[in-house]
Amino acid sequence: MASTQVVARGAIEPRATTGLWREAWGRLRKNKLAIVGLIAVSILMLAAVFGPMIAPYPYDFPDKEALKAYGFKPLPPMTAGHLLGTDQLGRDLLSRLLDGARISMTVALVVQFVVLFIGVPLGAMAGWFGGRVDSFVMRFTDVVYAFPDLLFIILLSVTLKDTPLGQAMDGLLLVFIAIGLTSWVTVARLVRGQMLSLKETEFVEAAKAIGVSDRNIVTRHLLPNGNGPVIVAITLGIPGAILAEATLAYIGIGVQPPRASWGYLVADGEKYIRSSPHLVLFPAICIAVALLSFTFLGDGLRDALDPKLKGKQ
Amino acid sequence: MARYLIRRVLWIIPVLFVVSLVTFTLMHAVPGGPWDQDKRLPAATIERLNAIYGLDKPIWEQYVNWVLGIIHLDFGPSYQFKDRTVTDILAGGILTTIQLGVMAFILAVSIGLPLGIIAALGHNRWPDYTATGVSVIGIATPSFVLAIMLILVFSLGLGWFPVTGWKGPNTWVLPTIALAGFPIAVITRYTRASMLEVTRKDYIRTAHSKGVGDRAVVSRHMIRNALIPVVTILGPILAFLITGSFIIENIFAVPGIGKYYLTSIAQRDYPLLMATTIIYAFTIAFMNLVVDVLYAYIDPRIRYS
Numbered sequence: 001m002a003s004t005q006v007v008a009r010g011a012i013e014p015r016a017t018t019g020l021w022r023e024a025w026g027r028l029r030k031n032k033l034a035i036v037g038l039i040a041v042s043i044l045m046l047a048a049v050f051g052p053m054i055a056p057y058p059y060d061f062p063d064k065e066a067l068k069a070y071g072f073k074p075l076p077p078m079t080a081g082h083l084l085g086t087d088q089l090g091r092d093l094l095s096r097l098l099d100g101a102r103i104s105m106t107v108a109l110v111v112q113f114v115v116l117f118i119g120v121p122l123g124a125m126a127g128w129f130g131g132r133v134d135s136f137v138m139r140f141t142d143v144v145y146a147f148p149d150l151l152f153i154i155l156l157s158v159t160l161k162d163t164p165l166g167q168a169m170d171g172l173l174l175v176f177i178a179i180g181l182t183s184w185v186t187v188a189r190l191v192r193g194q195m196l197s198l199k200e201t202e203f204v205e206a207a208k209a210i211g212v213s214d215r216n217i218v219t220r221h222l223l224p225n226g227n228g229p230v231i232v233a234i235t236l237g238i239p240g241a242i243l244a245e246a247t248l249a250y251i252g253i254g255v256q257p258p259r260a261s262w263g264y265l266v267a268d269g270e271k272y273i274r275s276s277p278h279l280v281l282f283p284a285i286c287i288a289v290a291l292l293s294f295t296f297l298g299d300g301l302r303d304a305l306d307p308k309l310k311g312k313q
Numbered sequence: 314m315a316r317y318l319i320r321r322v323l324w325i326i327p328v329l330f331v332v333s334l335v336t337f338t339l340m341h342a343v344p345g346g347p348w349d350q351d352k353r354l355p356a357a358t359i360e361r362l363n364a365i366y367g368l369d370k371p372i373w374e375q376y377v378n379w380v381l382g383i384i385h386l387d388f389g390p391s392y393q394f395k396d397r398t399v400t401d402i403l404a405g406g407i408l409t410t411i412q413l414g415v416m417a418f419i420l421a422v423s424i425g426l427p428l429g430i431i432a433a434l435g436h437n438r439w440p441d442y443t444a445t446g447v448s449v450i451g452i453a454t455p456s457f458v459l460a461i462m463l464i465l466v467f468s469l470g471l472g473w474f475p476v477t478g479w480k481g482p483n484t485w486v487l488p489t490i491a492l493a494g495f496p497i498a499v500i501t502r503y504t505r506a507s508m509l510e511v512t513r514k515d516y517i518r519t520a521h522s523k524g525v526g527d528r529a530v531v532s533r534h535m536i537r538n539a540l541i542p543v544v545t546i547l548g549p550i551l552a553f554l555i556t557g558s559f560i561i562e563n564i565f566a567v568p569g570i571g572k573y574y575l576t577s578i579a580q581r582d583y584p585l586l587m588a589t590t591i592i593y594a595f596t597i598a599f600m601n602l603v604v605d606v607l608y609a610y611i612d613p614r615i616r617y618s
Contacts, residue, residue: 148593288453
């Protein structure tokens with residue numbers, strides 16, 4: 001990994017202008033766990049994008065021939081051209097897991113998009129305007145925070161199940177949005193805190209003095225200066241979102257069959273756990289890898305973006 | 314402090330009001346009603362049932378009536394268990410849910426805290442790696458997966474504990490462990506980070522240099538200070554253990570209120586659904602309050618006004 005640049009002895013190397021991101025990358029690179037996380041996240045993303053193309057079968061294709069040959073029981077791994085075996089209907093587990101990767105990675109992105117879309121503007125408004133706006137927004141976050149979140153998501157998805165929103169993306173979009181609606185509070189509070197401390201700084205005063213509009217100060221100066229912690233919070237929020245989706249899918253909320261997310265696959269395989277443990281094991285491993293890789297990457301980003309904070313939280 | 318406390322306690326009321334209003338609205342927007350059955354009831358019967366339970370009144374009036382009931386701690390009748398009131402149904406369930414939550418909490422704290430402390434004291438050596446390993450497993454395993462594994466190994470495999478039920482200590486073990494897995498990981502990580510942070514503080518160096526023994530430095534100076542930030546997450550964790558246990562209750566057939574929440578949505582049992590939601594929301598709001606007060610108590614630098 002070390003750079004192989006040779007510098008002449010005694011020569012003074014002009015220090016390149018290193019931006020925050022370049023420096024952060026330098027630190028991140030040295031963090032083994034974070035790199036493992038980054039690689040795993042990249043693989044998961046690739047699997048989500050290209051998985052269904054490279055999958056040996058369509059996720060809902062029942063291999064009746066093989067199933068019949070095997071006495072109508074789930075096929076164990078490495079049989080009849082099914083690398084990870086099949087479920088009780090002869091559907092290829094690997095193909096279903098790859099489709100599940102697409103679901104889990106979409107959760108990661110859509111939920112965090114909703115979180116940013118709500119959390120950043122609200123937090124920025126609260127921090128910038130202060131006073132009444134601030135107390136109103138903060139009281140609002142209190143209310144959202146007090147909602148039992150998984151239960152709220154269940155209620156919302158049952159309520160809107162038959163609407164176009166509830167049907168979009170095989171029933172997934174609604175669940176994603178519902179998860180997002182319950183998870184933006186952290187980001188809003190974070191952005192507010194950043195705003196409060198940054199708006200007292202000299203560069204903001206200078207910007208005000210030369211007549212920069214409020215709107216531009218917030219969007220051009222404050223938000224970019226505070227985006228490190230937000231990125232960290234977003235990354236660390238992803239495992240929570242993936243876990244929430246998996247948990248909901250496990251109790252049968254969200255994705256509609258024949259599509260299956262990893263949580264649904266666990267629930268589906270549970271009935272056959274004694275004879276075919278692979279049906280639970282492989283999806284559980286997928287969930288574990290997804291949760292860990294984003295956690296490691298998020299931890300690494302936090303340490304890299306703010307060395308002062310290292311180890312905190 | 315007293316004024317702050319009163320303000321915070323009073324603030325719970327509007328929070329619960331909004332939570333209940335949103336839930337009430339969503340609930341009545343759910344298609345179908347409590348009297349939907351496989352065999353369609355005659356329209357006249359449905360009308361009469363609606364009249365008996367006040368469902369024929371406008372939505373806003375139903376909400377007002379519900380709020381008036383709550384003030385007298387009357388959660389109304391249950392639609393699915395026709396001979397019982399919601400209060401009656403939940404009374405037993407709440408105790409079970411709290412018992413499960415508190416047991417998991419105690420387990421999580423009594424494993425997580427020492428593990429985090431040991432990890433920090435043995436930083437970058439085997440105690441650290443062991444503790445980190447435990448927390449990695451805890452983070453990577455959703456509670457329902459952990460529950461399945463526990464049942465597979467300890468009930469079906471070794472036969473030590475029954476698969477489901479809630480009758481006596483023997484049946485408490487697996488649900489408690491399954492529920493505590495994630496909090497153990499969180500507490501361990503948090504404690505470890507907080508301890509490492511404290512290790513670098515000046516007052517620790519001072520304590521060492523004035524000749525305080527290692528043990529005393531750790532127990533009197535490090536742990537005490539390191540636990541302050543840990544306390545802030547204990548409240549949300551306890552709230553999570555009480556409100557988030559419905560999955561575990563479902564898997565192990567524990568008769569807590571989480572089970573009723575899921576069935577009440579399916580059955581459109583409006584009063585039962587409202588009651589469980591309010592209880593959950595109150596738990597979360599209350600835990601937050603407790604944490605903030607506790608925070609000021611253990612860290613004298615924090616003053617509320």
